[in-house]
Amino acid sequence: MVLEYGTxxxxxxxxxxxILWKDGSKTEEAAARLKxxxxxxxxxxxxxxxxxxxxxxxxxxYDDAARKVEAAIVEALRELETTGGAEDLVxxxxxxxxxxxxxxx
Amino acid sequence: xxxxxxxxxxxxxxxxxxxxVRELRELATSDRALEPELRRxxxxxxxxxxxxxxxxxxxxxxQLSRHPNRPSTLDYVHRMFEGFIELHGDRTFGxxxxxxAGLARVRGQSVAIxxxxxxxxxxxxxxxxxxxxxxxxxxxxxxxYELASRFGLPIVTLIDTPAPTPDRRRGARAERGNRRVxxxxxxxxxxxxxxxxxxxxxxxxxxxxxRQTGSWSSSTAPTA
Numbered sequence: 492m493v494l495e496y497g498t499x500x501x502x503x504x505x506x507x508x509x510i511l512w513k514d515g516s517k518t519e520e521a522a523a524r525l526k527x528x529x530x531x532x533x534x535x536x537x538x539x540x541x542x543x544x545x546x547x548x549x550x551x552x553y554d555d556a557a558r559k560v561e562a563a564i565v566e567a568l569r570e571l572e573t574t575g576g577a578e579d580l581v582x583x584x585x586x587x588x589x590x591x592x593x594x595x596x
Numbered sequence: 597x598x599x600x601x602x603x604x605x606x607x608x609x610x611x612x613x614x615x616x617v618r619e620l621r622e623l624a625t626s627d628r629a630l631e632p633e634l635r636r637x638x639x640x641x642x643x644x645x646x647x648x649x650x651x652x653x654x655x656x657x658x659q660l661s662r663h664p665n666r667p668s669t670l671d672y673v674h675r676m677f678e679g680f681i682e683l684h685g686d687r688t689f690g691x692x693x694x695x696x697a698g699l700a701r702v703r704g705q706s707v708a709i710x711x712x713x714x715x716x717x718x719x720x721x722x723x724x725x726x727x728x729x730x731x732x733x734x735x736x737x738x739x740x741y742e743l744a745s746r747f748g749l750p751i752v753t754l755i756d757t758p759a760p761t762p763d764r765r766r767g768a769r770a771e772r773g774n775r776r777v778x779x780x781x782x783x784x785x786x787x788x789x790x791x792x793x794x795x796x797x798x799x800x801x802x803x804x805x806x807r808q809t810g811s812w813s814s815s816t817a818p819t820a
Contacts, residue, residue: 496660496661519655525654529657547613551614556672564676564702568705568707
C-alpha cells in the first residue's frame with residue numbers, strides 16, 4: 492500500500508537526472524519518467540492499494556491520517572487471515588516481484 | 597499541524613483553506629447553531645483542496661512526500677496501535693534510531709511493527725539520521741521479522757526513507773553483522789512491496805554505493 496502523496500523509486504529524481512542526463516536541471520522530467528507517484532505505482536502493480544490522505548496531505552491532520560492508515564491496515568490483516576499458509580504467501584510474493592517491470596509498452 | 601510551519605509554494609492555497617476550516621471548527625464548538633453551515637463549508641473546502649492537489653505534477657508530489665512536517669512512523673504507531681513496546685538493537689553492533697521496531701496490538705490483534713523514523717528538526721534528524729538506516733538498522737528489522745515468524749505474528753512495515761545511509765564506515769558494520777545473520781529469511785506476513793532493500797542493505801559490502809540499493813523511497817509510509 493502507498494499513501495496518496497507517497498512516492499517510491501529506485502533512485503531520487505535528482506540522482507536520476509544527474510546520472511542519466513548529467514543535468515541536474517532535469518529533475519522535474521526525471522520525476523515524471525520514474526513513474527514514482529502513487530497512481531503510477533498502482534497502475535504498474537507495484538502496490539495494490541492507494542490510501543487516501545486528509546485534504547492537503549497527511550501533515551495537515553495527523554489524527555485523520557492515522558485513522559485512514561489504520562483502517563487500511565486492519566483490512567489487510569483481515570485479508571491475511573483468510574489467505575492460505577505461509578507458503579502461499581511466499582509464492583504470491585515471488586510472483587509479484589517477478590512480474591514487476593514486465594509490461595507491454 | 598505539528599510545530600514549525602513549513603509551506604511549499606504550491607501548497608499555499610490549500611494550507612490556507614485547511615487553516616480556515618480549522619478556525620471555523622473552533623468557532624462552531626462554542627455555537628451549535630453553526631454546525632450545519634460548518635459541515636457544508638468543510639465539505640466544500642475539502643473538495644476544493646482535492647481539486648487543487650489533483651493537478652500536482654510528479655515533482656510536486658515528490659516534494660510533498662518529503663515535507664518536513666509529514667508524519668513519520670512513530671506519529672502513526674502511537675495513534676494506531678495499543679501497548680506499543682519498542683525493541684532496540686541488533687544484538688550484534690548497536691541500535692539504529694533510523695528504524696523503529698517493536699510489538700503492539702491493533703484491534704486486539706498482536707503485530708510486529710518495523711518502520712523508518714525521520715526526525716523533526718535538526719537535532720532530532722541527526723539522531724535519526726534523516727531516516728537513513730545503517731546496517732544495524734536492517735539487522736534490527738531482520739531480528740523483528742524473525743521474532744514475528746517464531747510467534748506467527750503479522751508484520752506491519754511503514755516505509756519512509758530517502759535511502760540507506762551512503763556511509764563509508766557502513767561496510768565494516770555490514771561485514772560484522774553478516775557473519776551472524778542468515779540471509780534470505782522470509783517472514784510469515786506479507787508486509788509490503790519494498791522488502792528487498794533491507795536484505796540488500798544487509799548484504800552490502802564495503803565500497804558499495806547508495807545508488808545500487810534496491811529502492812529509494814520517501815514517505816511511502818505506510819505500506820502494510
